Amino acid sequence: MNEKLDHWTGSVALVRDTGPAGRAALLFGVISFPTLAAGAALYSGAGMALVALCLVATAIFAVRGFALSYPHRQLGLCNIVTSVRAAMVCVLAGALVAPALAVDHALVLVAIAGVALAMDGLDGFLARKTGLTSDFGAKFDVETDALISAVLALLGLLSGLAGPAVLILGFARYAFLVAIMVWPWLDGALPERFHRKAICVFQILALIYVLVPGAVGAPFVVSLACAAVLWSFAVDIRWLAQQR
Numbered sequence: 745m746n747e748k749l750d751h752w753t754g755s756v757a758l759v760r761d762t763g764p765a766g767r768a769a770l771l772f773g774v775i776s777f778p779t780l781a782a783g784a785a786l787y788s789g790a791g792m793a794l795v796a797l798c799l800v801a802t803a804i805f806a807v808r809g810f811a812l813s814y815p816h817r818q819l820g821l822c823n824i825v826t827s828v829r830a831a832m833v834c835v836l837a838g839a840l841v842a843p844a845l846a847v848d849h850a851l852v853l854v855a856i857a858g859v860a861l862a863m864d865g866l867d868g869f870l871a872r873k874t875g876l877t878s879d880f881g882a883k884f885d886v887e888t889d890a891l892i893s894a895v896l897a898l899l900g901l902l903s904g905l906a907g908p909a910v911l912i913l914g915f916a917r918y919a920f921l922v923a924i925m926v927w928p929w930l931d932g933a934l935p936e937r938f939h940r941k942a943i944c945v946f947q948i949l950a951l952i953y954v955l956v957p958g959a960v961g962a963p964f965v966v967s968l969a970c971a972a973v974l975w976s977f978a979v980d981i982r983w984l985a986q987q988r
Contacts, residue, residue: 765811767819771827772803779831782856783838786849791838798834805887806830809880816878822871825863826884832860833892840895843902850957853899857952860892864945889944890917896951906954906962912970913947916977932984940980943972 776799783795806827810819835856839845846853867885871877897914900906924930934940950969954962 763811764814764816764819764823765807768807768810768823768827769803771819771824772799772806772831775799775827775831776803779834782835786835786845786852787838787842790841791845794841795834795838798837799831802827802830802834806884809884813880814878816876818874818876820871820874820876820881822867822869822874822876823881823884825867825870826881826888829860829863829867830884830888830891832856833888833895836860836892836895836899840898840902843899843904846899846903846905846955847957850955854952854955857892857896857948857955861945861948861952864889864948865941886917889948893948893951894918896948896955900951900954903955905959906966909963909970910951910954910966913951913966913973916973920977929988930981930984932987934980934983937979940976943976947973 779799780792780796783792787795806823810823836853839849839853864885867881871881894914897906897910900910901908920930947969950965953959953965959965
């Protein structure tokens with residue numbers, strides 16, 4: 745009995761002594777079980793493999809980021825929330841190899857995406873509440889939003905539920921990152937703006953709505969969201985140009 749207690753105490757002490765990168769690795773190890781179980785329930789073969797690949801890539805990105813540029817000792821509930829959201833996106837990504845699943849399992853995929861969206865903002869709130877805000881934490885959150893947008897946009901297009909315009913919603917941020925390589929001044933710091941966050945939420949909501957069975961007026965909603973996203977980027981690019 746004492747040996748078991750000592751083993752448990754030693755394991756707890758090891759987790760406490762591990763830095764945020766190590767804790768993130770342990771976290772993704774735990775998250776992998778429900779993520780892969782969900783993937784196995786929805787997909788088989790290539791779909792399941794894509795879920796696993798996406799999860800591994802996300803874990804590497806997170807662990808590396810926490811190791812290189814995270815200033816706090818604690819990982820924090822805020823980053824746990826972001827990690828869970830990222831794992832949900834990995835489950836959604838599995839449908840990309842069989843777009844018909846976006847129709848067959850539409851309600852399940854919509855539910856997963858809806859929960860991931862509902863949790864958006866919670867991580868930022870928790871980070872501020874606990875004093876664990878960081879540049880990497882914010883980047884992790886933004887990249888998770890960008891990934892869910894890209895996956896949902898591809899699902900909408902490949903399943904035939906949306907036209908090519910939906911790619912604007914999914915890949916506007918990635919196009920902006922490519923533009924930074926050409927015009928480095930676009931990589932300047934941007935002021936906090938409420939409209940940017942609101943449009944991001946509307947953007948993902950529109951992408952989720954496309955997948956809802958029998959969605960009425962989906963093309964109009966996508967067009968409206970595209971206009972909002974392009975306007976938001978135009979405002980930011982103009983501000984960056986003025987600050988050159």
